Amino acid sequence: MTRLLKHPTIDWKDDGTPVAREAGDVYFTAGDGLAETRAVFLKGCGLPEAWAGRDQFTIAETGFGTGLNFLALAELWAAHRPHPAAWLHFVSFEAYPMTQEDAARALGEWPELSELSDRLLKIWPAPVIGVRHHVWEDLGITLTLHMGDIHEMLPASRFKADAWFLDGFSPAKNEDMWAEDLYGLIAQRSTPGASIGTFTVAGSVRRGLASAGFDVAKAPGHGRKRERLEARLTTPPAPHPDAYGLRAPYPENSSSAFQSIAILGAGIAGASAARALTARGADVTVFDRAGPASGASGNPIGLMMPRLDAGDTVQARLLIDAYLAAREAYRGLDGAHETDVRQMPKDETERARFEKLLADPPLPLEDLEAISGGGLLHKRALIVEPRKVVTGLLEGITLGTGPVDVSLAERRVNGHRYDAIVLANAMGMLEQINWLGLEGRLGQVEHLTGAAEVAPDAMASGHYALALRDERLWGATFEKIPAGIAPEVSDAARDTNAEALRLLSPWWKGDAKRHPITSRAAIRATTADRLPLIGTVTDRDAAIETFEGVRKGRPADADAPLLPGILMVNGFGARGFTWGPWAGQIIAAQLLGGPSPASVQALEAVSPMRLILRALRRSEI
Template sequence: MSAPTVESADLVWMEGDQPFSSRFDDVYFSRDSGLEETRHVFLTHNRLAERWHAMAAGEHFCIAETGFGTGLNFLAAWQLWQASAPDDTCLHFVSTEKYPLARTDLQRALAIWSELADLSAELLDQYQDLTPGWQHFSFAGGRVTLTLLIGDLFDTLPELDAPVDAWFLDGFAPARNPDMWQPALYQRMAELSRPGATVATFTSVGDVRRGLIAAGFDMRKVKGFGRKREMLCGQLQQPPAQPWRAPWYARPEKTCKRSAIIIGAGLAGCSTAHALARRGWQVQVIERLPDVAGAASGNPQGILYCKLSPHHPPLSRFIQSAYQYSLRLLQRELKQGEGRWHACGVLQLGTDDKEQRRQQGLASQGYPASFLQAVDARQASALAGVEISSPGLFFPAGGWVSPPTLCRQLLEHPNIEVRTTTAVADLRHDGSQWQLLNEQGDCLAASGTVIICGAHETARFAQTRHLSLKPIRGQITHLPADAHSSRLKTVLCADGYVSPARQDEHHLGASFRFDRLDLTPSEEENRHNLELLQSLSPELHRHFSVTAPQGARVGLRCTAPDYLPLLGPVLTPDAFLDQYAVLGKDASQQPTAPAPWQPGLYVNTAHGSRGLISAPLSGELLAAWLGDEPLPLPRDLAEAVHPSRFLLRQLVRGNASSNKISTQGQRR
């Protein structure tokens, strides 16, 4: 993927509070009454109030919009949703935007609408200057989600996987923004629409009307708002033929009963439970250890470490979206201070030529300063409070978090039940639901939906033994804080990391070993961690070289061969091989037989050392898979993290057999 260009909106403020686009020579909303225009054009002519009032418990509704702009349409829809929809329903709002507003401009524009002040404040609390890609937000206790597709809509909409119920066809006028109003847009709208989906737009231009009709929408002219005589609205009448989609990446059949069991109470399990519970699911979390976050998620300090590539491969794009979602979740769920989390900033130091070139490549791509900044060694030293000898990138919104505190907070929901000291030895499907069995074969619990979030132990079940997972030992070292070391104000990262003091202790790490999987701390790894300090800060290295560590902690990370997590539904491997054997001879074939899913079985694992960043958005992705919601990631990224990917690769490369796949367990 080519490097994105970050372009913010070019605004001029007219008459004090009227945002005007100098790029498109057009206003963002009506001078007469932008809010009333939104209600007339988009809310009334998509018949939203009546459709929402008729929804049943557990249903969700998806609006897709072209042109987020000031967010006025979103806030107006959210306000109507609160007044019209039953409590146990969800609204998903997906919007494209090529030129996002800076936060200060968004705040100024929304200040006009005092009746939306509470909703605007909730949006602004989570909104920062946006980077390219997909930005996912959660509001109203999980009842409302917003997914912003930042970039050209002809790049983003083809990757959208969302069953759309209503379209807000917005954006600057066709005469001012002709590149947007194209037949390809109308065709993609039809492809994404559910049967009977509606569309409304402020324009009545003939080319737009004819283009929508050609795509399958029945369009009509109706009275416009204010000085506009006419506008268009309509409904999908002729759904287009859908392009072929790989069945092994398709959505499994949606479950009717919204209850699930999650195996594992680390960051992945707690994030998944939180995402489902906020949508009204009843969730039971089963953990083999005496407490939540007792394994790899139990370090006292975790780092929000967002290492990106200027070439933007799938891993880098996933991390970027996940990092920003994690920051929003922390802002929403876990107040700063008292050892919980601290947005002290993260300095990623360029300690060799290769790393400095990578950082220069990122810094040249126009990211907002609120996301990352290039700094020299002098600037880095001023930010860190200690001597730094290397240039680097500064992530102002990053910092450290207490993972156990976050896990416990995510589980604080009335829809979540937690059972600790409960080990699941086996899974058995009885034809209608999964039974979770202990070592004696007794049933511990049963559910139609099970999500395994057990890190590398995910692969110990017969149903998931084919997954490519590897445990990696990591040890962190605890160092006592004193007056000198407490001058450290930011997290420092390079080959390792060191944290600012939390409860009179710094944490330094981490080792990365494949040759041993025990959990006993070693002096060798403490020495290794102390050596990492030399590249982070020679000053701190000198200081701690004469200080004895006051403890260490070992955990087992879990990774996949491509270092991306595994998130989604699980196939039956032998049936997959038999059903799609033709791919082993000709990978260009497009089989259409439905995938042999293991009914109601999902995984969320292989987060490596990035769980604080990747787990929260992964929970949202799992919830979207389960609820047939819009995916919070582009389709290609959802496939890049899908558990089916390794089965497919083995089959296409011709080195898979039924025996190989069904017996390939976790690697040691």
């Protein structure tokens, strides 16, 4: 299996109906697709009455297709939103995404949906495996797309649906989408009483739903179909243990008790979390002694490009998910400049990795291609002006500067009690939590201004060299620094960066001899496995007692004990502008409810609880 998803081959009937050639089936009934959606799925799930009085309502779908079901639902929600602060969450799965052009042609059949369809087409997913999460703040809608084989993506998803649209191609033509093993997973990801609407009345579907705990009934069909199915979950399955502490701190899809939130740290981690939480309606205050973008997020300019692995691993996928989330989050922000990045291999090992990567690329040609010399061309990457980007993310959010007095036990900051506290203060977090094993890495860059005005330009090979307008920047070092030591620039680091500039040899290298150079050093918080720390903070002592048996090889089969209302986004290392928006989305979903914007495997890989479980398995604690 290739790492990129395949677009379906679309044949168009004379009446404009799209047909998936491989499946041999239509995406919707000719001339009647929207009415069919409203009858089979919206009415079939009792909408809009089912969400009356609700603060949040989650609907899941098997088969995103043209996006018509989502658009019809969004239209209905806009007309019948329970109250201005209510949220609709839509989760869908797609292994064969249409091209944007085919989707636009299909949706053009319904001009009455054009405002919504135009909006969807702007974020239409590329054929990249992973999870894409979008927030339509003005409408109170989130859209979470799991791109990949549903047999892989559904088990890896994390959400609880109040209703389901079962909308794969017909069981006779696409058996895989209606396989027996999926019904139990659907039940596991449903709330008690969850409803299902589907067009098929196939006996295998009825039996599969019934065996998973659904009460199934036939209902009058639509158009030429005499019957359809409706189902309701009457026997919910028992929940699985949550050893990594991924659960929301309140019942799924209920009204959140976490609305007043303090964030410690106004770098890219804190600013991204603040933006994600504010977009979902939370009342956020950000605290930072020195003000926005004053630490590692404060370099004059920086580079935001993907880190691509040759293997299709959990880490490789979450890095791509984070990169794509960041690119979307910064789109249109002052201080974010699209550019191509020429990345040359720094040694033979990396050259071989690049060759393997290009043989089975994880990103499409619009984002990645080979260049001479064995290098990679990363298209649509970004040069960022950190202070402008961070300030833009924090626009309209309350900011507190100066001394910060914190009590995690009481959830108080400067004497005020908050529903939740998010720790985004890099190495400063050691003042509150000292068991995480964070390492400080000193990063120094060299910067000059006054050169010729140019378009954004970037090179990378271990280090990087950037040009933006009249600015040039190169570096960066990444040296260990003991805790408590203040960052200082050094001649040694300057020499290291000068050698890196010589090897990169950008066309502007002469500017480094003609203009005064300023050095800047800052400390980046990193973890031993180079993955960030995102999620609810574990009660360490209680966790060690709960999972004592893990030392002896027993499974981690209990819920992780957590510190209520205490979360973190930290350990970003040198990739803060890549991790920030993705981490913020995860925190918003955990605190405010709704589907996770990441796979379960990714959430476990970045969970703070992973450190405790790993140490127990190795008998290190």
